[in-house]
Amino acid sequence: MSRVRLPSVGALTAFEAAARHGSFSRAATELNLTQGAISRQIRQIEDMTGVTLFERVRQRVVLTDAGRLYFNDVSRLLHELSEATHRVTAFAGGDGTLNLAVLPTFATRWLMPRMPEFLERHPGATINFTVRIAPFDLVAEPFDAVIHYGEPEWPGAICEPLMREEMVPVAGSGFRTRHGIAAPSDLAGLTLLHQSTRPTAWSDWFEAAGLPTANAWRGPRFEQFSMIAQAAAAGLGVALVPRFLVEEELEGGRLEILFDRPLFTDKAYFVVYLEQKAGSSLVRAFTRWIRAKANPVGIEPT
Incomplete structure (x- = not known):
């Protein structure tokens, strides 16, 4: 990359803090600097870019339109720089560290x-x-x-x-009795809980059981299996979950397997x-x- 004029990280940090607080003095307190140091850092950026970043309004500093645009970009870049530094620091442990x-x-x-x-x-x-x-x-x-x-x-x-992933139909304690569940076909009329990354799971389970799949797509969706397990334990419906992920709930009786008809995914x-x-x-x-x-x-x- 060719060399370009860039503000220092210190100047960008001073600008980000001042913009976030709407105050040079608060930014100075946060960064353990003087208000004058904050002002000089921001002036360096303005001189370098030829753009006014702040206006003074009633004893406060307010971002200009250009300042707001710059603040959004600088905030994101400082966050990414912080994350990159944390990631590379993980190498410090050498062979004794597993990332x-x-x-x-x-x-x-x-x-x-x-x-x-x-x-x-x-x-x-x-x-x-x-x-x-x-x-x-x-x-x-x-x-x-x-x-x-x-x-x-x-x-x-x-x-x-x-x-492999062995998925089993589970429900909370007492759910089977309250809803009179006796056969796999009884699940078609109940609320089915879906995991968003396994959208065809219930359809596949009904098909493997030789049942119509028309109602297999209905019901709320959850992003994580931990959420769907909690929803089933709370009585919100029937979930199809990997057996090994709900071992604790099964052992404690908070969940029960309704039918021993596991679905093995591909x-x-x-x-x-x-x-x-x-x-x-x-x-x-x-x-x-x-x-x-x-x-x-x-x-x-x-």
């Missing part, structure tokens, strides 16, 4: 209860968790491994299988890592451990 991208419900419902065992075996390890729902460029982000649901397809990466859960990460002892240890805990059946590594 892991996880699916939120998988992490909270299945992985976290089992993590103490891994950390007991590797007491010097530090695991950083970041939520990623959709596939991303693994080369561009500082992750050592990813928990992925879908197909075993990730360019330049190794996908090792964890488990996708699976995988642990994914770049080929160049295969030499990391911590990545290898985590992969061996999580695969042993998941006990994969019927799916092969790629």
Whole structure:
């Protein structure tokens, strides 16, 4: 890139704080600077750009139209710079740190209860968790491994299988009795709870049970399985959820499986890592451990 004139990060931070507070003095207090220092930083930006960013109105500073436009861009860029710095800082731990991208419900419902065992075996390890729902460029982000649901397809990466997804119809305690549920066909007239990333699940389940699918699309949708499990436990309807994600509710009696007719989806859960990460002892240890805990059946590594 050719060199261009750019304000310093300090000047941009001073501008962002002053614009956010509508006050040079409040910005100075927040940044532990003098009001004069804030004013000089902002004047540097105005001199560099040839644009007036603030106007004085009744003892206050107010953004001009150009200032408002600049504030939106600067706020976003400072946030992105902060996030980038946090991400690269994650490398500081070297081989003793594992930066892991996880699916939120998988992490909270299945992985976290089992993590103490891994950390007991590797007491010097530090695991950083970041939520990623959709596939991303693994080369561009500082992750050592990813928990992925879908197909075993990730360019330049190794996908090792964890488990298939076995979905079962569940409802809250007493729901079956209150609604007189005796056969799978009885579910067609009830409220069906849907997970937004599995839009065909109920239709597939009804079809596998040899039932009409006309009513299988009706009902509210939820973004995460944790939400749909809570909704079912609260009696809002019947949910079709992965069995392993509701183990606690099933054991505690807050949810019950209505029919032992599981739906196996055509996708699976995988642990994914770049080929160049295969030499990391911590990545290898985590992969061996999580695969042993998941006990994969019927799916092969790629």
